[in-house]
Amino acid sequence: MAKKRSTLGTRWNWLKSITALAVSVFFFAPFYIILSLSFKPRTDRTSYWLFPKEPTFDAYAYALDRGDIGLAIINTLIVTFFSVILVLIFGAIAAYPLSRHKTRLNTLILSCFVGVMMVPPLSVLVPIYKELVTLGGINTYWGIILLTVTYSLPMSVFMFTNFIKSIPKELDEAALIDGCSQFMIFPRIILPNMAPVISSVLILTSVSIWNDYSFQLYVLQKPKLKTITLAISSFFTEGNSNMPAAAAATVLSVLPVAIIYLCLQKYFIQGTMDSAIK
Amino acid sequence: MKKLFTIVLVSFCTIASLMAGGSKEQAADDGALHGSLTVATNASSPTFEAVEKVIELFMEENPGVEVEYTTYGSDYENLMKARMAANDLPDVFATHGWAVNRYAEYLMPLNDLELSQRISPSVIDTVTTDDGSIVAMPITMEQSGIIYNKTILKEAGWDHVPRTLDEFYQCCEDVKALGIAPVYITGKDTRIQANMMDIMAVSMLITCNDAGDNAERLYDGTFDWSKWAPVSSFITELRDRGYTNVDATTADPIYTQEKLAFGEAMFNFNNQAMITSAWELNPDADLSMMPVPAFHEDDEQIWIGGERECYGIWKDSPNKELAIALLEFMARPENAKIVCDMAGMPAGFIDIDSEQKLSEDYAQFADLKIYPYFDREWLPSGMWATMRTIGGALTAGEMSVEDSCRAMSDSYLSLMSQQ
Numbered sequence: 219m220a221k222k223r224s225t226l227g228t229r230w231n232w233l234k235s236i237t238a239l240a241v242s243v244f245f246f247a248p249f250y251i252i253l254s255l256s257f258k259p260r261t262d263r264t265s266y267w268l269f270p271k272e273p274t275f276d277a278y279a280y281a282l283d284r285g286d287i288g289l290a291i292i293n294t295l296i297v298t299f300f301s302v303i304l305v306l307i308f309g310a311i312a313a314y315p316l317s318r319h320k321t322r323l324n325t326l327i328l329s330c331f332v333g334v335m336m337v338p339p340l341s342v343l344v345p346i347y348k349e350l351v352t353l354g355g356i357n358t359y360w361g362i363i364l365l366t367v368t369y370s371l372p373m374s375v376f377m378f379t380n381f382i383k384s385i386p387k388e389l390d391e392a393a394l395i396d397g398c399s400q401f402m403i404f405p406r407i408i409l410p411n412m413a414p415v416i417s418s419v420l421i422l423t424s425v426s427i428w429n430d431y432s433f434q435l436y437v438l439q440k441p442k443l444k445t446i447t448l449a450i451s452s453f454f455t456e457g458n459s460n461m462p463a464a465a466a467a468t469v470l471s472v473l474p475v476a477i478i479y480l481c482l483q484k485y486f487i488q489g490t491m492d493s494a495i496k
Numbered sequence: 497m498k499k500l501f502t503i504v505l506v507s508f509c510t511i512a513s514l515m516a517g518g519s520k521e522q523a524a525d526d527g528a529l530h531g532s533l534t535v536a537t538n539a540s541s542p543t544f545e546a547v548e549k550v551i552e553l554f555m556e557e558n559p560g561v562e563v564e565y566t567t568y569g570s571d572y573e574n575l576m577k578a579r580m581a582a583n584d585l586p587d588v589f590a591t592h593g594w595a596v597n598r599y600a601e602y603l604m605p606l607n608d609l610e611l612s613q614r615i616s617p618s619v620i621d622t623v624t625t626d627d628g629s630i631v632a633m634p635i636t637m638e639q640s641g642i643i644y645n646k647t648i649l650k651e652a653g654w655d656h657v658p659r660t661l662d663e664f665y666q667c668c669e670d671v672k673a674l675g676i677a678p679v680y681i682t683g684k685d686t687r688i689q690a691n692m693m694d695i696m697a698v699s700m701l702i703t704c705n706d707a708g709d710n711a712e713r714l715y716d717g718t719f720d721w722s723k724w725a726p727v728s729s730f731i732t733e734l735r736d737r738g739y740t741n742v743d744a745t746t747a748d749p750i751y752t753q754e755k756l757a758f759g760e761a762m763f764n765f766n767n768q769a770m771i772t773s774a775w776e777l778n779p780d781a782d783l784s785m786m787p788v789p790a791f792h793e794d795d796e797q798i799w800i801g802g803e804r805e806c807y808g809i810w811k812d813s814p815n816k817e818l819a820i821a822l823l824e825f826m827a828r829p830e831n832a833k834i835v836c837d838m839a840g841m842p843a844g845f846i847d848i849d850s851e852q853k854l855s856e857d858y859a860q861f862a863d864l865k866i867y868p869y870f871d872r873e874w875l876p877s878g879m880w881a882t883m884r885t886i887g888g889a890l891t892a893g894e895m896s897v898e899d900s901c902r903a904m905s906d907s908y909l910s911l912m913s914q915q
Contacts, residue, residue, distance in 0.1 A: 263754070344578055344582070347581070348581065348582040351582045351583075356584065435568070435571055435575065436575060436578055439534075439536070439568075439575070440564055440566070441564055441565075441566045442564070451569065451571070452567065452569065454569065454570075454750055455541070455544070455567060455570065456538065456540055456569055456687075456749070457752065457753060457766060457769055457770045457773050458541045458773040458776070459750035459751075460541075461750070
């Protein structure tokens with residue numbers, strides 16, 4: 219009986235492994251195609267599934283030289299880094315009173331944050347663009363950072379608020395009894411407990427900013443300010459496309475995000491689960 | 497806490513420092529030009545590279561000037577609409593066929609510049625407003641009809657390009673028998689179907705022998721839109737007879753260049769720039785441009801044209817002096833020739849002797865008249881979107897020809913009432 223159970227268990231494990239492998243292959247396929255394409259010359263018309271017999275780095279050279287993908291990565295890093303820092307700081311600071319002081323006003327403010335998340339950002343593009351022109355924010359880093367932070371904050375406030383609600387209020391009271399001031403409770407007691415949700419917000423926000431196209435297209439119009447998405451799109455114009463160069467640029471731009479994600483994925487998964495549980 | 501404070505402080509300082517810079521000046525105390533200019537276009541390779549080369553020469557001649565030249569490709573129109581709404585346009589920008597109908601009120605008249613005297617008579621009307629202001633400078637002009645592959649045409653047993661619509665359908669039938677897609681449509685972006693209707697509508701509604709007073713009625717808003725049926729039917733006929741590629745409703749335009757370059761499509765409704773792009777992939781591609789087929793047997797064939805790579809100066813630009821200098825430099829015969837030769841497009845000036853692969857083919861039809869695109873001349877601004885919608889729906893079989901006429905009528909009346 220025990221032997222039969224063990225055989226069943228082994229089969230079940232095999233089935234799980236095969237399913238996991240199949241799913242992995244399915245998700246890896248687009249990356250393989252991009253990688254394979256990036257090593258092909260522009261005139262190579264073989265199937266995307268076939269890796270080139272004579273791989274070439276021409277597309278990478280073109281992407282770095284004509285596409286200025288190196289500068290685009292630096293620009294994207296600047297926009298993403300400062301936007302995420304500001305989103306984390308303002309999001310956490312705003313979320314603390316909203317979660318701890320359950321007044322009618324705070325409930326209304328939180329509802330407003332959630333409501334704003336439902337508004338498609340591009341639907342208010344023209345007034346925002348006009349405002350940025352008036353402020354002199356077009357073609358500046360601060361312009362795109364301001365816009366990005368504005369649209370990323372509601373989600374971070376929402377996630378932070380839900381997470382802080384799950385931290386027992388008794389911790390605040392104990393800190394007060396131990397002599398901690400009201401203002402220092404947040405940085406000393408609450409903030410250290412928020413690591414999982416901070417990594418969650420950090421990853422979600424940075425990936426969304428890293429991949430943003432629409433806002434960056436309108437705000438960053440100078441070639442020297444182009445971000446990765448804008449640089450990649452420049453390989454596709456009306457009537458002309460350079461797929462290998464676009465693929466090479468994609469590989470180069472995916473690497474930083476992939477490395478960050480792999481380093482933080484443990485926190486990401488944990489944080490997503492924790493912030494979902496009140 | 498201190499660390500957090502430091503991070504915030506450093507962040508703000510860095511952002512503040514990033515904000516600095518980017519001043520625009522055009523001081524000319526020493527007689528030389530100084531300052532910076534922004535130039536925007538929707539041009540793709542090789543036109544973009546050609547203009548970029550000329551701009552680099554301009555910067556070499558004027559070391560104190562920095563020109564930022566960029567292309568926004570298919571996003572250009574949307575970007576320009578937002579910028580027009582905010583009255584914040586680039587110093588110099590491409591007008592892509594809309595110099596008069598869309599951009600005229602934002603452009604500076606160029607009549608006082610010497611270059612305006614050299615603009616070709618066949619294109620000058622498309623950049624001149626009703627009050628006689630020349631608002632843009634066409635470096636190249638368009639002379640389009642239908643792109644075709646000469647080798648496939650011969651293989652299909654044709655020694656001349658189809659002259660009438662019936663001949664065009666017959667030619668499609670012969671090409672289909674060879675196992676090649678006769679007409680390549682890329683329905684993922686419905687611009688191609690709109691372009692097909694835009695071209696055929698001129699032949700079917702304006703230049704045909706039974707056109708009557710269609711043109712006048714389109715101008716005054718009394719056009720009978722049931723007459724639009726043949727234009728929509730052109731797309732449904734191609735679809736029903738199997739003369740399009742099998743993936744016509746989903747094909748991506750980025751593959752057009754490849755299909756034409758390697759002889760996998762016979763006809764395509766695009767301008768000469770597409771042929772030049774295809775030659776980038778395969779310089780031996782036997783491509784050419786044929787005039788628009790006549791609607792009836794006794795009608796004349798026509799060309800569709802207007803300005804192509806055409807630049808105007810924003811009337812509120814703080815750098816007008818620099819912008820004028822740039823346009824004058826680009827208009828010099830030797831510089832305009834660079835653009836025409838590299839882009840493979842006819843010159844928009846009278847004194848440019850440009851050598852192009854297609855010159856001989858064009859010479860065969862030198863006596864044919866050039867007409868503007870239908871929507872640019874006879875429709876109110878905004879109808880392009882409607883044409884794209886119905887073009888896509890007709891290709892996919894989601895709309896009947898009658899419904900498309902109604903949709904055109906509704907959109908036309910609505911836009912005319914807003915004028």
